[in-house]
Amino acid sequence: MHCFTYHDVEAVGMCEACCKGLCAQCASDLGHRLACKREHEKVVESTNTLVSRNIRISSINMRGSFIVPSFYAFMGAAFLLEGLLIRPLST
Ligand SMILES: [Zn+2]
Numbered sequence: 481m482h483c484f485t486y487h488d489v490e491a492v493g494m495c496e497a498c499c500k501g502l503c504a505q506c507a508s509d510l511g512h513r514l515a516c517k518r519e520h521e522k523v524v525e526s527t528n529t530l531v532s533r534n535i536r537i538s539s540i541n542m543r544g545s546f547i548v549p550s551f552y553a554f555m556g557a558a559f560l561l562e563g564l565l566i567r568p569l570s571t
């Protein structure tokens with residue numbers, strides 16, 4: 481894979497937001513993730529914190545018994561929605 485911007489440069493990774501190839505010059509290292517420098521840094525950074533925050537909240541929710549029924553209701557609705565969305569494509 482080559483860099484999206486400099487086609488003759490080998491990419492070191494790809495952007496988490498847009499999946500473009502990034503060389504060391506174009507990549508912004510966000511710890512264990514890469515993003516387009518000055519373009520998707522904020523996007524990748526915010527999704528990163530959002531995901532880790534969601535994991536933390538759901539692990540807390542699982543311990544609170546009063547939130548569990550609503551969690552299952554949400555999951556049921558999500559599966560139902562997924563089924564409705566996928567069916568027209570597979571047939
Ligand atoms: Zn990007």
Ligand SMILES: [Zn+2]
Nearest residue numbers: 483486503506
């Ligand atoms: Zn580059």
